[in-house]
Amino acid sequence: MPLALVSAMAAVQQVQAADEFIARDIRVDGLVRLTQQNVLALLPINSGDRVNDPAIADSIRALYASNLFDDIQASNQDGVLVFKVIERPVISKINFKGNKLIPKEALADGLKKMGLAEGEVLKKSALQTLETELEQQYAQQGRYDADIKVEQVAQPNNRVELNINFNEGKPAKVFDINIIGNTVFKEDDIKQAFAVKESGWLSVISRNDRYAREKMSASLESLRALYLNKGYINFDINSSNLNLSEDKKHIFIEVSVNEGEQFKFGETKFLGDALYKTEDLQALQIYKDGTTYSQEKVNAVKQLLLRKYGNAGYYYAEVNVVPEINNETHIVDLNYYINPGQQVTVRRINFTGNTKTADEVLRREMRQMEGALASNEKIDLSKVRLERTGFFSKVDVKPVRVPNLPDQMDLNIDVEEQHSGTSTLAVGYSQNGGITFQAGLSQTNFMGTGNRVSIDLSRSETQDYYNLSVTDPYFTIDGVSRGYNMYYRKTKLNDDYNVNNYVTDSIGGGVTFGYPIDENQNISAGLNIDQTKVTTGAYVSTYVRDYLKAHGGKTIGTSTYCDGEWKALDKDKPDDLSCVDTAGNVKDLTAFDSEFEGKFLTYNLNLGWSYNTLNRPIFPTNGTSHRVNAEIALPGSDVEYQKVTYDAQTYFPLGRDFVLRGYGKLGYGNDLPFYKNFYAGGFGSVRGYDNSTLGPKYPGVTYNERKTKDYDPEEVGGNALVQFGTELALPVPFKGDWARQIRPVIFAEGAQVFDTDCSTATGDLYLDGSKTPINAKQYCKDNNDFDFGNMRYSVGVGFTWITMIGPLSLSYAFPLNDKPGDETKNIQFEIGRTF
Numbered sequence: 001m002p003l004a005l006v007s008a009m010a011a012v013q014q015v016q017a018a019d020e021f022i023a024r025d026i027r028v029d030g031l032v033r034l035t036q037q038n039v040l041a042l043l044p045i046n047s048g049d050r051v052n053d054p055a056i057a058d059s060i061r062a063l064y065a066s067n068l069f070d071d072i073q074a075s076n077q078d079g080v081l082v083f084k085v086i087e088r089p090v091i092s093k094i095n096f097k098g099n100k101l102i103p104k105e106a107l108a109d110g111l112k113k114m115g116l117a118e119g120e121v122l123k124k125s126a127l128q129t130l131e132t133e134l135e136q137q138y139a140q141q142g143r144y145d146a147d148i149k150v151e152q153v154a155q156p157n158n159r160v161e162l163n164i165n166f167n168e169g170k171p172a173k174v175f176d177i178n179i180i181g182n183t184v185f186k187e188d189d190i191k192q193a194f195a196v197k198e199s200g201w202l203s204v205i206s207r208n209d210r211y212a213r214e215k216m217s218a219s220l221e222s223l224r225a226l227y228l229n230k231g232y233i234n235f236d237i238n239s240s241n242l243n244l245s246e247d248k249k250h251i252f253i254e255v256s257v258n259e260g261e262q263f264k265f266g267e268t269k270f271l272g273d274a275l276y277k278t279e280d281l282q283a284l285q286i287y288k289d290g291t292t293y294s295q296e297k298v299n300a301v302k303q304l305l306l307r308k309y310g311n312a313g314y315y316y317a318e319v320n321v322v323p324e325i326n327n328e329t330h331i332v333d334l335n336y337y338i339n340p341g342q343q344v345t346v347r348r349i350n351f352t353g354n355t356k357t358a359d360e361v362l363r364r365e366m367r368q369m370e371g372a373l374a375s376n377e378k379i380d381l382s383k384v385r386l387e388r389t390g391f392f393s394k395v396d397v398k399p400v401r402v403p404n405l406p407d408q409m410d411l412n413i414d415v416e417e418q419h420s421g422t423s424t425l426a427v428g429y430s431q432n433g434g435i436t437f438q439a440g441l442s443q444t445n446f447m448g449t450g451n452r453v454s455i456d457l458s459r460s461e462t463q464d465y466y467n468l469s470v471t472d473p474y475f476t477i478d479g480v481s482r483g484y485n486m487y488y489r490k491t492k493l494n495d496d497y498n499v500n501n502y503v504t505d506s507i508g509g510g511v512t513f514g515y516p517i518d519e520n521q522n523i524s525a526g527l528n529i530d531q532t533k534v535t536t537g538a539y540v541s542t543y544v545r546d547y548l549k550a551h552g553g554k555t556i557g558t559s560t561y562c563d564g565e566w567k568a569l570d571k572d573k574p575d576d577l578s579c580v581d582t583a584g585n586v587k588d589l590t591a592f593d594s595e596f597e598g599k600f601l602t603y604n605l606n607l608g609w610s611y612n613t614l615n616r617p618i619f620p621t622n623g624t625s626h627r628v629n630a631e632i633a634l635p636g637s638d639v640e641y642q643k644v645t646y647d648a649q650t651y652f653p654l655g656r657d658f659v660l661r662g663y664g665k666l667g668y669g670n671d672l673p674f675y676k677n678f679y680a681g682g683f684g685s686v687r688g689y690d691n692s693t694l695g696p697k698y699p700g701v702t703y704n705e706r707k708t709k710d711y712d713p714e715e716v717g718g719n720a721l722v723q724f725g726t727e728l729a730l731p732v733p734f735k736g737d738w739a740r741q742i743r744p745v746i747f748a749e750g751a752q753v754f755d756t757d758c759s760t761a762t763g764d765l766y767l768d769g770s771k772t773p774i775n776a777k778q779y780c781k782d783n784n785d786f787d788f789g790n791m792r793y794s795v796g797v798g799f800t801w802i803t804m805i806g807p808l809s810l811s812y813a814f815p816l817n818d819k820p821g822d823e824t825k826n827i828q829f830e831i832g833r834t835f
Contacts, residue, residue, distance in 0.1 A: 020052040023081040030085045032158040034068065039083070042066050051081055059083070067121055088121045089160040098166035101141070102134075107164075122152075122160055130164075138168060142211030144248040145169035171210040173199045175250040181238070181257045185226065193226050194219040196253075211251045216240075220255070227259065228295035233325060233332060234260030263293045266324075266331035272338040276308075281336075284308065293332050305336065306376075313343035313373030315399065315409065344374045347408045353415040354448075357391055361450040362415070364474055365389065367519070374399070374409055381519060386415065390617040391445045393418035393740065450474065452483075464490045473514075481514035483526075501700065501714055502536040502544055504675050512606065524608040531601050534675060538594045539700035541714035542776065546762045547674050548598040551639060557595030561706045563587070592705040600673065602637040606630070614651065618802065619729075619743050621659045624650040631676075643669040643676060645721075657731030661745075667721035674760065677717025678753045680792075681823075683830045685723050686751040688794030688813030690823040692717070695753035696784040697821070698776075699765060709769035713821075718753035720786060725749025741802040747811075750793040755784035793817055796826075 025047050028039045043059050045051065056074050063072050063085070071086040094111065096104050111117060114126050131148045138146035146169040153161040174196055179187045191198065195218040199209040220240060227235035238256040245251075266289060270281045284304040287297045302319050309317035317340045324333040349370055351362050365385040368378040379397060386395045394416040402408040446453040452471040458464070471483035486509035512526030536544060538559055547553075562579035564587055569578050578586050607630040614623035631643040649663035667678045682691030695718045699710035727747040758780035764773035798811030810829045818824050 020050055021076060021079060023047055023049055023051045024079040026081045026083075028083045028085060030087065032087050033090065034087060039063070039085070045081075051076075056081075067123065070124070087158055088123070089154070089158045091116065091118055091120050091122050091162060092155050092159040093118060093161045095161070095163045096166070097163065098168065099164075100166075101168055102137070116162070122162075127152075127162075134166075140213040142171040142213075142251070143169040144172055144244060170249070171212075172244065172249055172251045173209045174211050175199060175245075175252055177253045177255070179255050179257065182259065184230070184232065184259050184262075190223060190226065193222045195222060216242075216253075223255070223257070225295065227257075228293075229297075231262040231264065231293040232260050233263045233293055233295075233323070234258075234327075236260070261327075261330055263325070263330045263332045265289050265291055265293055266326070266333040268334045268336070270336050270338060272336075273340055274338050275314075275340055281305065281308075298334065302336070305338065309338075309340050310374070310376035311378075313345070313375065314340040315344040315374040315376070316341050316401075342407045344407055344409050346370055346372060346374050347402055347405075347410050349411045349413065351413050351415065354417060356417055356448045357415075357445060357450070358448045361389075361391075361445070361448065362386065362413070364450075364477075364479075368411065379411065383413075384615060385519075386413070387616045388612075388614070389445075389450070391418070391450075392416055464488075471512075475513075479516045481512075481524075483512045483514075485510055485512075501538075501540040502534055505533045505535070507531050510604075510606070514608075520611055520613050522608075522610045522612075524606070524610075526606040528604040528606060529602075530604060531599070532675065534596075534598045534600070536596045539702050539714075540596065541698040541716055542701055542704050542763070542765065543696070543698040543714070543716045543761055544674055545593075545596055545701050546776075547760045548596045550760070550762075551598060551600070551673075553596050553598035555593040555595070556597045557593075558591050559594040559702060559705075560589035560591045563590040592701075594701055594705070600638045602639060603634040604637075605632045605634055607632070618807075619740075619800075620651050621653050621729075622651050624648070639671070639673050641669060641671040641673060641676065643667070643672060659729040661727040661729065662724075663726070664724035665721065668756075669719040670757075671759075672719045674716055677719060678721035679715070679717045680721065680723060680751040680753045682825075683809060683811070683828060686725070686749050686792055686794050687747070687796055687798070687811045687828055688815040688824060688826065689792055689818070690825045691828075693823040694751065694792055696755045696780070698761065699767060704766050707766040707769075707771045709767065718755040718784060720754040720756050721751070722754075722788075722791070723749070723751030742799060744797070744799040746795075746797050747813075748793070748795045750791045752791045754786045754790070755780055756786050758784065791817075792822070 023045065026040060026043065026045070028036055031039065040046075042062055044062055045055050045059055049055070060072050060074060060083075063069055063083070068088055069085045070088050073084045075082050075084070094108070094116070096107055099107060108117075111130070114130060115123055116126055116130065127150050131150060134148045135146055138144075138148075145167075147167040149165045149167075151163040151165060153163065155161055175198065177191055177194065177196075177198055179190050182190060195208075196211060196215040197208040220237060224235060224237065236258045238258055239254075240256075241254045243252040243254070265287055268282075268285055268289070270278060274281060284301055286300055286304075287294065298321060302321055305319045306317060309319075317338070319339075320337045322335045322337060324335065326332070346368060347370065349363070349366060349368070351359060354362060366382045367385065368375060368382050372378075379399070383395050383397050386392060392415040394414075396414045398412045398414070400410045400412055402410060442454045442456070444452045450473060452469070452473070454467065454469045456465060456467045465487070466489075467485065467487040469483065469485035471481060473479070473481045475482035487506070489504070489506045491503035491505065508528060508530035510526055510528030512524055514522055514524040516522050534544075534548065534553070535556075536548070538557065564579050564581045566577040567580045567584075568574045568576055569580075569586070570576060579589055581587050609626075609628045611624070611626040614620040614625050626648045627646070629645045631641075633640045633642070645665070645667045647663070647665035649661060652660040652662075654660055669676065669678070678695075679692035680686060680694040681689040682693075686694070693715050696716050697713040698716055699713050703710035725747060726749070727745040730744045730746065732742055732744070758777050761776035761780050763776050765776050765779055766772070767774060767779075793816040794813045795816060796811055796813030798809060798813075800807050800809045802808075808829070810827075812827055814826065815822070815824050
């Protein structure tokens with residue numbers, strides 16, 4: 001406006017007629033894009049009006065106020081009032097080049113708010129403001145050498161194209177942090193509390209030495225909290241200075257502090273309209289009178305009070321803490337002034353973002369009900385339950401007050417749906433199954449109903465597998481679940497891939513019911529019928545043979561060997577060998593049973609108990625999970641056994657997106673069939689050792705009958721399992737929604753399986769080729785009984801990536817105590833399991 005006034009006065013002075021005159025016409029020269037009618041409509045005067053200096057000044061001001069012109073001059077040409085103008089150009093296009101830190105969409109929105117957008121009139125002053133503002137934004141991120149230039153390219157019809165060129169520079173690094181005035185804490189302790197760090201060798205990875213204004217503000221707040229939590233309530237930061245090197249690459253930080261004296265807690269009072277007895281509120285006081293003052297504990301008590309009132313319906317209660325500081329006695333008395341306000345009921349619960357999931361699927365997880373008093377606890381629990389479904393990548397709950405109704409509120413819940421299943425039609429390869437052909441559909445939120453449906457059809461070098469399972473988690477309104485499953489599995493003997501030298505062909509199905517005890521506990525019971533046929537190869541282990549023979553199995557193949565020496569009796573026929581004894585007499589070949597078959601029909605009762613407080617099903621960051629499962633073969637089955645498994649895991653957030661996980665699994669079985677044994681090694685057990693290769697091993701029947709050494713004895717598993725481990729989940733160094741689908745970890749784990757029964761193995765074993773027999777039961781007790789000294793351990797790194805076809809896991813592990821005979825494998829991968 002001041003510029004417009006000066007321009008208007010200058011233009012008035014150029015009017016040829018110094019005296020007033022009647023404007024017989026008004027004309028505007030210099031128009032390119034605008035029309036005469038557009039401009040004349042902006043003027044406060046018309047043809048035939050008396051024109052003087054004030055009227056001309058008002059007209060010029062009106063034209064400048066339209067923001068359509070860069071320059072305006074007025075003159076009197078024989079009674080015609082002429083305005084000579086220079087139009088501002090229109091922005092035809094805005095181009096961004098070199099911007100990596102600020103997205104194009106964010107830049108476009110910011111420019112639009114400044115009036116810089118395609119189709120808008122260009123304001124040169126806005127360009128100058130733009131360059132300055134952007135450079136200040138980069139300076140706040142420590143990029144002091146950033147440079148922003150705006151290039152204007154003229155276009156026909158008074159249009160202009162803007163090219164905004166970014167040189168974002170490099171963030172300055174903090175070279176030195178100097179603390180002045182500290183005596184209570186060492187300088188290193190203070191620097192440790194800072195969010196911004198001095199440059200060091202770890203900074204190459206963590207980049208914590210990159211300066212940013214937000215990080216500096218957070219550092220000063222952390223410094224203040226460090227002192228306040230140790231009782232220095234009068235602590236003050238005198239100054240915090242920032243010095244930049246000439247090349248703008250290094251920053252020197254100097255912070256001066258005044259520590260003051262240490263204070264202790266004095267008397268605590270709960271004042272205002274407390275509603276509760278003083279004793280009830282004092283139970284929330286987590287500090288004792290006379291102990292060192294801590295602002296952190298004061299804030300915690302305030303939050304506990306707000307939560308207590310919020311759970312009782314006083315959702316908008318207010319708690320103000322007023323300290324009374326006695327600088328002579330160094331005592332702080334605290335007064336908690338409580339204003340509970342009105343009790344608030346939830347009027348409506350509104351869901352948005354659920355384009356696929358049915359509204360009732362979300363509502364049945366809600367513990368906060370419409371028409372009920374609002375409760376912090378129930379609202380938080382509702383959010384957790386929605387997250388635990390695994391259907392949503394984000395759940396955002398926003399309480400909103402109802403206008404003109406102070407005792408009511410609405411809950412607006414915005415969800416972001418994620419892939420809840422996969423459909424597969426693929427040809428793949430795995431380390432333990434060879435080439436695999438697979439087709440399947442797996443949906444944990446089938447058709448948005450919340451039901452779990454899985455159909456799997458796969459064929460590989462080792463197995464054909466067909467499975468159909470359906471689970472309704474809300475078979476009843478109370479949350480009782482019901483699930484069905486049917487399966488058929490046919491395995492094939494393959495020397496290149498099979499761990500064991502036998503196959504199991506199974507067909508079966510079952511039904512399972514689950515019952516929720518409370519929000520975190522669930523029990524389940526199910527009945528399953530299974531028909532399993534076991535068929536062995538010629539090199540099956542003696543362990544499997546002994547079990548089959550003891551449980552109604554039959555021989556389906558025999559082999560022979562020479563219990564003597566192969567020798568050519570005719571010198572003219574050196575290739576015509578005969579089996580002869582030590583005296584040189586020809587003897588018959590010795591025959592033995594080498595291949596076996598068994599069939600087992602079982603009626604299984606499956607019982608389970610689970611306790612789960614994990615905050616989400618995939619990549620949790622907090623909570624604990626416990627599961628106990630019991631499998632019992634009922635009377636009338638061909639084999640009767642009992643099998644119990646317990647596994648647990650717990651997550652601890654460590655800050656800065658680090659998560660510590662501890663996990664373990666225990667298993668025990670009584671009279672287990674060998675095909676129900678526990679196995680160890682590989683993913684889900686102890687990485688670095690090949691899948692299912694640890695534990696008891698027995699020689700093949702063919703080798704044992706020939707009394708020769710089996711250099712590759714068969715892993716048969718055991719009836720007892722011990723495994724445990726710990727992982728540190730690392731933050732992903734890049735951003736974006738897809739980054740939430742990746743979790744890298746560092747791990748250490750151990751596992752082993754044992755045979756504490758030793759009832760299956762019978763007869764003699766020939767292990768070393770010396771033809772010296774070893775009693776099989778004694779061999780089992782000496783080598784396979786429970787002994788922590790036989791545990792195997794490994795350390796390594798890995799990551800899991802949630803892909804469209806399921807979780808893809810890759811690890812590199814280093815075995816710590818592998819022994820001769822162990823099969824190790826450093827690099828392992830798997831699809832379908834998360835860490």
